[in-house]
Amino acid sequence: MRPVKVNGRSIVVARLADGSYRTVANTCPHEAARMSDGKVERMWHGDEVGEHRRNGWCVIVSPWHNFEFDLDTEKSACEPERMRLKTYRVVLDGEVAVYV
Numbered sequence: 686m687r688p689v690k691v692n693g694r695s696i697v698v699a700r701l702a703d704g705s706y707r708t709v710a711n712t713c714p715h716e717a718a719r720m721s722d723g724k725v726e727r728m729w730h731g732d733e734v735g736e737h738r739r740n741g742w743c744v745i746v747s748p749w750h751n752f753e754f755d756l757d758t759e760k761s762a763c764e765p766e767r768m769r770l771k772t773y774r775v776v777l778d779g780e781v782a783v784y785v
């Protein structure tokens with residue numbers, strides 16, 4: 686993961702194991718930890734909590750209290766309807782481009 690600033694916004698660019706990229710806000714909606722100090726994990730059935738469950742989904746884990754956010758839906762794994770982490774669209778054209 687790499688923190689970047691785009692148009693004054695603090696964003697994290699995460700490269701997944703399949704070579705795709707995801708970009709999310711660098712501030713955790715819980716208590717404002719820097720998400721770039723966390724980690725990205727792939728979740729499996731035995732790991733999953735909450736209502737939205739898929740096998741092999743990727744989450745970014747906040748470094749302070751381990752809240753997990755789905756990198757495709759923005760939703761928190763444990764409170765999907767209440768807590769979200771803003772995601773941004775990524776377009777690849779030889780290098781990573783982030784649109785906010």
Ligand code: FES
Binds near residue numbers: 749751
């Ligand atoms: S600050 Fe992210 S889970 Fe608490």
